[in-house]
Amino acid sequence: MELGTAIERAAVEDLYFAYAAAIDDDLERWPDFFLPDAVYRVIARENYDRGFPIATILAEGHGMMRDRVTAILQTMVYLPRTVRHAITNVRILASEGPRARVTANFAVYESYPADASRLLVVGRYVDAVERDGGALRFAEKTCIYDGNLVLGSLIYPL
Amino acid sequence: MELGTAIERAAVEDLYFAYAAAIDDDLERWPDFFLPDAVYRVIARENYDRGFPIATILAEGHGMMRDRVTAILQTMVYLPRTVRHAITNVRILASEGPRARVTANFAVYESYPADASRLLVVGRYVDAVERDGGALRFAEKTCIYDGNLVLGSLIYPL
């Protein structure tokens, strides 16, 4: 049986939804969704569209990612904020061998226990996904956010 | 041909999207998406994460669900509010025989005819889905909302 579009799509969606669940509920697992030497970037849409590669956040490899997680978890002690990632519009733009080019949209909401939830940021992922043994992982992840991102809110990964 | 992940996933997504459409457009059909003795709970994320099983709303079985629908439809006569459920991140965590453990994210918007739409609440479902004859239904549905939920808004099911 040929490996059809539907099956690949489901596997890719599983990766994105598990990735979102890790950030939202189990942040220490966030680096596990990347290959050891993966590049993670957060960049403003304005810069991305103009070809200015000025990233707001850049993490290269598991070490930098784990440092980031540690910093966030320490901050969370006195900041009981929670986040929620809604991931939509998952598209496989190209797929060849063990690697695929994938885009998706994200909307991230933040909430405090005594307050209503509010939209924090929306944007688009432009990613490279690779099959690594049995699992799919990100070889490259670029989070392109629309509008202006309040810097204090940037502490969580997108 | 083996019953693959993609097919199950599509059936589960169909259930969630039909469920959302019923609440948004045809509320009387809401109980039909549950098994007759299903348990429906709405609970704050803060309580859920701490293991406090204090539900904001609890409905056990079709009778309690139908009572709830009747109360909402009576209120709607003088409150022309509409709601819209965006369901994302549908994940089958475990599937064995006729039963699956499923999570998904929700964002609910409310609208009044003369006003812009606004975000009401975001959160996560943690559900048990069962095959009941030809159809999938909820055996258990827990709606975990982030942040604080204005009680007046809680009238619609999540």
Next chain:
Amino acid sequence: MELGTAIERAAVEDLYFAYAAAIDDDLERWPDFFLPDAVYRVIARENYDRGFPIATILAEGHGMMRDRVTAILQTMVYLPRTVRHAITNVRILASEGPRARVTANFAVYESYPADASRLLVVGRYVDAVERDGGALRFAEKTCIYDGNLVLGSLIYPL
């Protein structure tokens, strides 16, 4: 092998997500997602639900759609707004031969470079999709928006 639900669903989702990407990032391609004589309508939920076919926007065929694109692109010169479409709850209600009846939900966000993103409108598509050679296209697209839509914002297609 029978053409299963999962495969059709994936093709339909691909159409919607490519459609959204065109509006968000490459507006000139928007008409390409329609059959040459397709009908595109934007209508308030209140009117739709009451059976009043008063469309806020009506475009019949590629010519009217291209005129609309030209008008938007001219306006964008002095209005650096961007939009982002999150499409969820894609449902194939009926499928027969080369034509399917499809609904989906949309949430559209707008952003300005120096400001946070904000929710613009939510609603539901009620569409007819047709297989046209190798590709799926819209034969009919009705965008039903909840609440009130600020007219100045209506310039982009939904």
